[in-house]
Amino acid sequence: MxxxxxxxxxxxxxxxxxxxxxxxxxxxxxxxxxxxxxxxxxxxxxxxxxxxxxxxxxxxxxxxxxxxxxxxxxxxxxxxxRSATVVAGARGLTSFTEEMRALGVSVGSLVLERARVPASTLVAAALEIDEGEEVFLIRRLRIGNDAPVGIQNAHLRADRVPGLFDEELAEGSLYLHLKRRFGIEPVEATELYRVGAVPAEEAKLLGVPEGSPGFIVERVTVDARGPFEFTSSIMRGDRYEIRSTLRL
Structure with a gap:
């Protein structure tokens, strides 16, 4: 006590x-x-x-x-x-940054990797492009209230964001940057959640033991022209929750 x-x-x-x-x-x-x-x-x-x-x-x-x-x-x-847990309730089409700020959580981000990579089968199907076509990968450690919350791997269609890596990306909302720089405004997103074990590399970054339970999240975001982003994320199971109210 x-x-x-x-x-x-x-x-x-x-x-x-x-x-x-x-x-x-x-x-x-x-x-x-x-x-x-x-x-x-x-x-x-x-x-x-x-x-x-x-x-x-x-x-x-x-x-x-x-x-x-x-x-x-x-x-x-x-x-x-509780340990510092982010509890997400009813959600709209927002970025991680906007979602956390709406919950009163101080948000941060650390860019782990920026690269041009060939689209895998999964990424190509989500973005409606050919397998092997170049996409931009932005890998970030997402932070809430000064503690790691998750790792997000955003794959963006290269033809929709030309010159993206020619400039320094801000630590804030990627969606806000895409809107200002390329006129891309999300109108819809589909998310899939499942529970899985956190791999060794991600566990080290998130500060949890290897194999700890976490949320594996896949998200496809579209604008008026179609899908422009596929994001795969691993969120700490002890720091991120989704709570919904169901009514008849």
């Missing part, structure tokens, strides 16, 4: 709901490092005493923080601070 600072009463005179104040107070202790990743936070009754609120208020706050990926509950054990 983690140590805690003295109790702090929330301000009932503020228009902000008590559950939101409680949520913010708990988040503050996590972000300050008082309750570090993987540590167990105090039980509900102790949180009630610390924050000066009812059990219902505490449960509301904990439920929200769990939905945001900050906490995890283990039946019979208690509630624990």
């Amino acid at each position: 983690t140590k805690t600072t003295p109790a702090v009463d929330l301000d009932r005179r503020r228009p902000e709901p008590l559950w939101h104040q409680a949520e913010r107070a708990i988040r503050s202790r996590i972000e300050s490092g008082e309750w570090p990743p993987a540590s167990q936070i105090p039980a509900e009754d102790r949180l009630c005493d610390l924050l000066g609120v009812s059990r219902i208020t505490v449960r509301h706050a904990l439920k929200n923080l769990e939905a945001q990926g900050l906490l995890r509950r283990e039946h019979g054990r208690g509630t624990f601070v």
Whole structure:
């Protein structure tokens, strides 16, 4: 069990709901490092005493923080601070950079490789070109909240992005660069997710043991003229989640 600072009463005179104040107070202790990743936070009754609120208020706050990926509950054990996990909910057609910023995650990128390569059978079929035709490969380590999240290998049709490697690529959104430089605006993308083991080379870059579970993601992105990008990614299974709400 983690140590805690003295109790702090929330301000009932503020228009902000008590559950939101409680949520913010708990988040503050996590972000300050008082309750570090993987540590167990105090039980509900102790949180009630610390924050000066009812059990219902505490449960509301904990439920929200769990939905945001900050906490995890283990039946019979208690509630624990999660490692820095990116939880993606309902998603639109956005780049990784835009998606992470929308989730409040500080995003970074490290270009591992830029090369002209022949299209494999898989890449050629996705981009609707001949096998062996030249494509541009951009391999990047994607970072969220200063920790590795995944590795993305973007294959771009060379005929759609002439001169791409003649200039320095910014660390931000590739889609934004493609729009400004080549007038390419994505209109649709198809993604396939499956679970697989992280290979040795990628495991070293992601900071996980070889064979750790991860998301293997394939994405084909098209604009008004057709497919221009095929991206294959390996995302850390302990740092990236997708959460969906299903309704009738």
